[in-house]
Amino acid sequence: MSIRTVGIVGTGVIGASWTGLFLAHGLRVIVADPAPGAEEKLASYLESIWPALETMDSSGVPQADSDSPYSASLSNYQFVGATLGRHYKDVDFLQENAPERTDLKTKLLAEIDAAVRPDVVIASSSSGIPSSKFISQCQHPERVLIGHPFNPPHLMPLVEVVPHSNTSASAISNAMDFYESVGRRPVHIKEEVPGFVANRLQAALCNEAYSLVARGVVTAQDLDACVTTSLGPRWAMVGPFLANAMGGGGGSEGFKHLLEHLGPASRIWVEDMQEHKFDWSQDSIDALGSSVSDELQGKDVQELEQKRDNDLVKFFKIKGVRRTSFHGIAL
Ligand SMILES: NC(=O)c1ccc[n+]([C@@H]2O[C@H](COP(=O)([O-])OP(=O)(O)OC[C@H]3O[C@@H](n4cnc5c(N)ncnc54)[C@H](O)[C@@H]3O)[C@@H](O)[C@H]2O)c1
Structure with a gap:
């Protein structure tokens, strides 16, 4: 073609x-x-x-x-x-x-x-x-x-x-x-699931983020920092499956080991998240809005957007954007 x-x-x-x-x-x-x-x-x-x-x-x-x-x-x-x-x-x-x-x-x-x-x-x-x-x-x-x-x-x-x-x-x-x-x-994506895949992953993480901030466990600014200084950079280089395999010592055996080792604890976290799901009430949305407004104080959003896009260009220049591999594993 x-x-x-x-x-x-x-x-x-x-x-x-x-x-x-x-x-x-x-x-x-x-x-x-x-x-x-x-x-x-x-x-x-x-x-x-x-x-x-x-x-x-x-x-x-x-x-x-x-x-x-x-x-x-x-x-x-x-x-x-x-x-x-x-x-x-x-x-x-x-x-x-x-x-x-x-x-x-x-x-x-x-x-x-x-x-x-x-x-x-x-x-x-x-x-x-x-x-x-x-x-x-x-x-x-x-x-x-x-x-x-x-x-x-x-x-x-x-x-x-x-x-x-x-x-x-x-x-x-x-x-x-x-x-x-x-x-x-x-x-x-082999099946027409609502939200496809990337937006579903985003929704899962954002729901927990909204819940934690609305409950006052952490501020919006600190939650953003938790992502940009840990999961964000890691997942920009290797996705969650490969990261888990590495975290468990490498290879698919490492991946299974991690799930067996940390699985029980993470299941408790997930049950707790399900008990404290973000409720989408007006009060909760207002609480989020107020925390985000504190985070934005003194910042020029347009300038931040421009910087984000410039930095993304630099980042993809280093990483490359096409199909590539990490030690022989297709990413
Ligand atoms: N904005 C996002 O973040 C995003 C991300 C991924 C996918 N999408 C999808 O992309 C599509 C467009 O979203 P968007 O954010 O660019 O919306 P948008 O509102 O910015 O643009 C839509 C454009 O379509 C034009 N339009 C209206 N009727 C039309 C017609 N009959 N024929 C041709 N054009 C017509 C409008 O004038 C407008 O310029 C949507 O399906 C959206 O779900 C959006």
Whole structure:
């Protein structure tokens, strides 16, 4: 499958970031969004992220095929209006990024499916709605799947590729190959579970974090420090399974040893967490809000965001973003 031209439907937070990533990999991008001012907003966003993308490129993130007729260029995209219309037939891969509403996505997917070539993969960025919920009006639903990025997709390597039960094997492998070709780390999620995988993990950790802060066990600032100075850096290098194997002395035997050794204690912690689940009451939400506001005192959030994104670029430059291995173990 040769992908030279990508269609982007919806250029909000996610669609605009995908556009930058695809441009940085030498692809031609055709974009559409019905919102007034969307074209100007996209242009100014792309200008703002282009320096970071150029830095990442020079770090060795592979470009598109060397025989590509397109070189990485910020001007290699075309904003064509509210819909891709007659340009649908020109795209080799379609990334849909419209608002998270089943009715809207159902209508939009029917339009896209009727217009793009039948061999073109249609990937939805949806973070919560599985594609089985919005393919009812598609003639070729077998090439529809979820390609769920982590925000912002031009910096975060993970893309969760989530097929529905009738997505074809070739659509899955074409999507995996395509995301890998633009320096992402695609992960094939084999079943349509709510929230997919990364957001479920995030929800599990955040629920406990909310509970601890709302109960006054720790402040929001100190809880954030617990993550950024321990689990965060560790898990950025090795995931929880590999970390557990190392913690137990190495190898799968080490992993099993750790579970047998620490398992009983951690089961008590988990039972305690289940007894003290965050209750989502207004009082608890207010308590969290007040602790977060203490943490934010005197800080400029925009500046912090900018620093976070700059540091992420440096971090991925060191670590690399593509499929790699740690002492022979695929990460
Ligand atoms: N924001 C995130 O952190 C995040 C992360 C991963 C995935 N997602 C998913 O990405 C998708 C887009 O989210 P977002 O955060 O970019 O939303 P957003 O509100 O920033 O952008 C949505 C864009 O879609 C446009 N739009 C509205 N109707 C449209 C139509 N009929 N056709 C084409 N475009 C249309 C809007 O004008 C807007 O620009 C959602 O499915 C969301 O779940 C979001």
